[in-house]
Amino acid sequence: MTSPYLIRFTSPIRRIELRADESELTSLTIERDGSLPHDDLPERPSPLLVSARDQLEEYFAGRRTSFDLPLRLEGTPFQRAVWAELQRLGWGEATSYGALAAAVGRPGSARAIGGAVGANPMPIIVGCHRVLASDGRITGYSGGEGVPTKLWLLGHEQIGFAA
Structure with a gap:
């Protein structure tokens, strides 16, 4: 299904592109290397x-700590289970890949969890930046410019991590 509505805006972590259908937000993309996936399309706000x-x-300005938006998260049942666990995390809360694996009934599958976290179509809103290694280290981030983007988001939410 296509997402006919599109809007872009500038944020502290670069430009963001949002797409939606008539009733649900379908994707959020953070600019990488100066471009967004649909830079060639005109904006069509809704x-x-x-x-x-x-x-x-409001989130970037520090005035909002949760989102109230209808989301369409398309993925495998496993991915959707991981994203549902991520949605349970609140502002300033972190978890580990191992804890996520246990929460979805797949202990020992931290690598698969990492793949599901990285495939999240709604970063920030579904807080995949809140996932750290079991020792508190940052192991990567697929949104925007990668680790620098994750560092900004963690700092914004005052989430501590190991160096």
Whole structure:
């Protein structure tokens, strides 16, 4: 299914592109290497996208700690289970890949968890930046410019991590 609505805005972690259908947000992409996936398409705002942009701007300004948006998270049942666990995390809370694996009933599958976390179509809103290694280290981030983007988000939420 296509997402006919599209909006972009500038954030502290580079430009963000939001896409939606008539009733749900379908993707959030953080600019990487100066481009977004649909830079070639004209913006087509909708009330939902305007609300999503406003909520994200409030988050970046430190005035919002949770989101109230309808999401369409398309993925495998395993990915959706991982993303559901991520949605349970609140502002300033972190978890580990191992803890996520246990929470979805797949202990010992931290690598598969990492793949599901990296495939999250809604970073920031579904807080994949809140996942750290079991020893508290940052092991990577697939959004925006990678680890520097994750560092900004962790700092913004005052989440500590190991160097």
